[in-house]
Amino acid sequence: MKRFSFLFTLFILLLAGTAGCSSSSSSAQEGKKTITIGATAGPYSDQIREAIQPYLEKKGYNVKLVEFNDYVQPNIALHQKSIDVNVFQNSMYLKNFARTHHMQLHPLISIPTVPIGLYSKKHSSLDEIKDGTTIALPNEPVNEARALTMLEQLGILKLKPGVEPTKASENDIAQFYKKVILKPLDPAQLPRALGDVDYALINGNYALSSGLKLTEAVALEKTPDYYLIVVTIRPEDKDKPFVNDLIAAYRSKEFAKLIKKDPKYKGYVWPDWFKKQ
Known part of the structure; x- marks a missing residue:
């Protein structure tokens, strides 16, 4: 009887410990802020790497940058939720792609753009x-x-x-x-x-x-305004905290300094909001 009582108590303690570990692990996961951004290789991934990612990391995010080499996969990846944001397309392309592929895509903010x-x-x-x-x-x-x-x-x-x-x-x-x-x-x-x-x-x-x-x-x-590159998200995410932080990153003084001071960004077309930065 004593042996049974001891084993039962040990089982309860182990169960509680496992539950505690699980709860701790779950809390850690919930507290971790990860944002995965997709962009075509080149200027827009450079902008993310040089200014947007450092800004978000200071805010406590773990930022993952995924580079693409075409204009199709970034939207598919966003729709399938393998990335949270993409940066590669103008608003006209976005509208056409969303319509022909039956996807819900949401333009968030236009950014300094390389002209064709x-x-x-x-x-x-x-x-x-x-x-x-x-x-x-x-x-x-x-x-x-x-x-x-x-x-x-x-x-x-x-x-x-x-x-x-x-x-x-x-x-x-x-x-x-x-x-x-x-x-x-x-x-x-x-x-x-x-x-x-x-x-x-x-x-x-x-x-x-x-x-x-x-x-x-x-x-x-x-370049007319409708060909400026737009940061794109899924519509259901537009009220999530990371979206506000992403907008703040593009409106930050760090991003403005990069675009306006680095010679390699000379010749980019600026959206109206950026001209006032």
Whole structure:
């Protein structure tokens, strides 16, 4: 009987100890603030690494940065909750992607953005464009429209009257002022195509991550607000504490100092709120 009582007491003590450990472990997990941010390799992941991550870590966060090499996986990862935030897309791309992929995505704040540029390894000016000149451009709908609008602004082609600039496609070209040859390619492949074409319209993140510089562009886009990069979250997270801290990180004096003082960020397009920083 005494042996049974001893074993029973020992069992209760062990059970209590296990419960205590479990409770302690659970509390530790709940107290740990982790935020996983996805971004395309290049300027936006650099911004996170150089200013946003240090700011959030001072606030007690464990920040994980995941880099992507395309414009599809960051939104899929956000939708599937393998990341909490992504930083790579403009608001027009976000709206189009969310609609066509039946996802709920929420733009949080626009940030300093690299403009799309016309680059070349063979030519130094627009004056060298002639009949037969090859120009590569993004084959993704939103950025293709963006590239075609820029080509119109540069006087290379004319779009049909009444065409929405953000929805233009090759079918909407009314005429070419020069008989150039357009070559739509995957956005990530455009820097590598420079050796095979005369010019290429390259999104800023891919241009800079491949070693190109804004100062080397033959021409740069006059970027409208709807093409500024937006920090993106899931709608159900918009009232969570980490979201406010993320906004504070981008509005911080540390981030403003980085963008305004570091020479490598010269030429970025600033959202209106940032101009007042």
